[in-house]
Amino acid sequence: MPPLRPPLSSPLRVAACTGMTLLLLGGPGVVAAGSQVNPAPPTSDAPVASAPAGSDAESWYRVFLTDGQVVTALGEFTRVDDTVVLQVPLGPIGSGALPETRAVTIPADDVDWPRTEAYRDAIRRARFEQAGGARAYAAFTEEVAATVRDVALLPDPLERIRRLETARAQLAQWPAAHHGYRSDEVAQALSVIDDLLNGMRAAAGQQAFSLALTAAPAAPATGVSTPLLPPPTLQDVIAQALGLAPRVADAGERLLLLESAAALLAKADAVDPKWAREARGRVRREIGQEQRVSRAYDKLRTWMLGRMNRLLTAADVRGLMKLRTEVERRDARLDRKRPAEVASLLATLDARLDQARRQRLLLERWLERRPVLEAYAGAVGRHLATGLPLARALEEIKALAGPDPVVLTQAEGQLAGTRAESGLLVVPEEARAIQQVWTAAQQLAARALEGRRTAVRTGDMQQAWDASAAAAGALLLFQQLRTDLTALVRRPALPTAGA
Numbered sequence: 001m002p003p004l005r006p007p008l009s010s011p012l013r014v015a016a017c018t019g020m021t022l023l024l025l026g027g028p029g030v031v032a033a034g035s036q037v038n039p040a041p042p043t044s045d046a047p048v049a050s051a052p053a054g055s056d057a058e059s060w061y062r063v064f065l066t067d068g069q070v071v072t073a074l075g076e077f078t079r080v081d082d083t084v085v086l087q088v089p090l091g092p093i094g095s096g097a098l099p100e101t102r103a104v105t106i107p108a109d110d111v112d113w114p115r116t117e118a119y120r121d122a123i124r125r126a127r128f129e130q131a132g133g134a135r136a137y138a139a140f141t142e143e144v145a146a147t148v149r150d151v152a153l154l155p156d157p158l159e160r161i162r163r164l165e166t167a168r169a170q171l172a173q174w175p176a177a178h179h180g181y182r183s184d185e186v187a188q189a190l191s192v193i194d195d196l197l198n199g200m201r202a203a204a205g206q207q208a209f210s211l212a213l214t215a216a217p218a219a220p221a222t223g224v225s226t227p228l229l230p231p232p233t234l235q236d237v238i239a240q241a242l243g244l245a246p247r248v249a250d251a252g253e254r255l256l257l258l259e260s261a262a263a264l265l266a267k268a269d270a271v272d273p274k275w276a277r278e279a280r281g282r283v284r285r286e287i288g289q290e291q292r293v294s295r296a297y298d299k300l301r302t303w304m305l306g307r308m309n310r311l312l313t314a315a316d317v318r319g320l321m322k323l324r325t326e327v328e329r330r331d332a333r334l335d336r337k338r339p340a341e342v343a344s345l346l347a348t349l350d351a352r353l354d355q356a357r358r359q360r361l362l363l364e365r366w367l368e369r370r371p372v373l374e375a376y377a378g379a380v381g382r383h384l385a386t387g388l389p390l391a392r393a394l395e396e397i398k399a400l401a402g403p404d405p406v407v408l409t410q411a412e413g414q415l416a417g418t419r420a421e422s423g424l425l426v427v428p429e430e431a432r433a434i435q436q437v438w439t440a441a442q443q444l445a446a447r448a449l450e451g452r453r454t455a456v457r458t459g460d461m462q463q464a465w466d467a468s469a470a471a472a473g474a475l476l477l478f479q480q481l482r483t484d485l486t487a488l489v490r491r492p493a494l495p496t497a498g499a
Contacts, residue, residue, distance in 0.1 A: 059098075060231050061086075061123060063106075064115040069243050072232045074101050076120065082108050088244065089237050090260035099237075102256060106247045122226035125181050133181050137174075144171050148193075157204040161197065168193045235271045238264050238279060245286065251294065251338060258287045297338045300330055304345055312352050313494050315359040324349050362492045370489070372428050377485040379425055380438055383418045384478050390414045391478065394445060397452045397471040400464055405456075412449050418442060434484045441477035444470050 063071040063086060073086035083105050091100035125133075147167040154160045172190055175183035232240070241261040248254045262283045268276050304327050311319040324346065331342045366373075385391065393411035396402035403411070419442055427435045451467030454460070 060229070062116070062119045062229060064112040064119070065110050066112050067110075070229075071106075071244065072236065072240060074098060077116075079108060084108050084111055088240065089232065090241065090257070090264075091237070092234050092264065093231055093237065102253075102260070104244060104248060104253055104257070105250065106244065107249075110247060118226050119228075121180060122228060126228060128178055128181055133178070136178075137182050140174060141171075157200065161200050161204060161206075164193065164197055164200070168197070234264065234268055235275065238268065238271070242279065242282060242286075249340060251290065251341070255287070255290050255294075258283055258290065262287065293334065293337050296334055297341055300327070300334070301341070301345060304349070308349055308352055312356055315356045315363060315494055317353065317356050317360055320349065320353045320356055324353070359492065359494060363494075366492050369428065369430065372426075373430060374489050376425065376428055376431050377489050379421070380434070380481065381485050383414070384482055388414060390418070390445060391475075393452075394448055394471040394475050394478075397448050398468050398475060400468055403452075408449065408452065408456075412453075415442065415445055415449060419446075431488055434481065434488065437477055437481055437484065441474050441481060444474035444477065448474055 059074060061073045061076055063073055063077055063084065065071065071086065071088065073088055075087055077084050077086040079085075084107075085103055085105050087101040088104050089099045090102050093099050144167050147163060147170075151160045151163050151167075154163065168190060171186055171193070175181060175186050238261050241257045241264075245254050245257045245261075248257065261279070265271070265276055265280050265283065304323065307323055308320065311323060327342070327345060327349065331338075336342070383390070389407055389410035393403045393407050396407070402408075422438065422442065425435070448467045448471035451463055451470060455464035455467055
């Protein structure tokens, strides 16, 4: 007769599986309830990437491009929309301080993202291990092991299942939260715990098992170690600057890379002489080409702005449209080597084109309305002449110096005719505010004439002062009306150059 086995839910079975789990975890465990075994010391030879001895490879990230080029960057890269920004070295790599670096922007589509992200994860794991990852892992697994040990002593089967599920969830989350560190070992331990949980569930009569217990959360794959590359040499830095230059869209960044490569080559004693000689020739050619292209686009910019301003002052919409086509044609002849600069020029041109269209509309509207505006301005303006009796009388009343009865009577007659004519005027929409001022000026003029007439009849000096104040107000409004009427019939001003 075969020996009897304890049921799956018994403390002895729990303790046996717990001991297996803890051995896989690399921490202390038990083989039976209350029976201790010597803990397995935490190991640090897990399959994570390690840096070459005596180097600081963890400081140097790598961005792998789709064409096989490998870009060395100091620190992690930053992805912004469809571009990647990274700090590349532009100085000699020494054993002391970090080299000079510059921010360089390359298209995100040029990056081999799976390889780049795998290398970044390898650096993070290596840094975590150097910062005490083994100790943190040992402390964590001891905490999980204590929870698993206590499960064997619980009398309630359902409580044992709940506690063990909690411990499993904590263990499963470790690799994802720690850059995939020890994920292989954690996966083995999770497999044992899952078997144990399934047995405990079956013994407890549970028929539906949670699918969450069959797989751990996704973590960086560590089945194949990603070796860290050594820090770049001076030749690597120079070659990288030359290789990155064609990928950089900004002309300033591109020229900076080339000039930095030229400066490094000038003092590159440790670089292979033949390679350095060829690199110097290439740098000279590319810098010369960049300078020629820059001069060509500077010339294009100067020509376009001058032509654009002349067309704008004439509100020449068709001329501006032709100018835009000509800029694109000249850019094509230059092989479109400055897309950002040309885009800026075209944006400026489009803004000026919109301004010219608005100005053209205003001009055409003014031409259509010009006869009506000039008719109104003439009808009002002929009453504002300084030599007419009304204007002369108001000046005299303002100064308390008259006028004599004849001029006063003539002014009263002029004002009566003016007010009658004003009521029959056709007022353009553009002149409604002017008409309100004109009405107010007539009212003040009438008050001044009536006040002066009363003062002459009664000899009341206060009445004369009140008439003087009304005359001053009327004369002020007359001056404003002369200015407003001139502006009303003036041709709309065209935009000034560069506005």
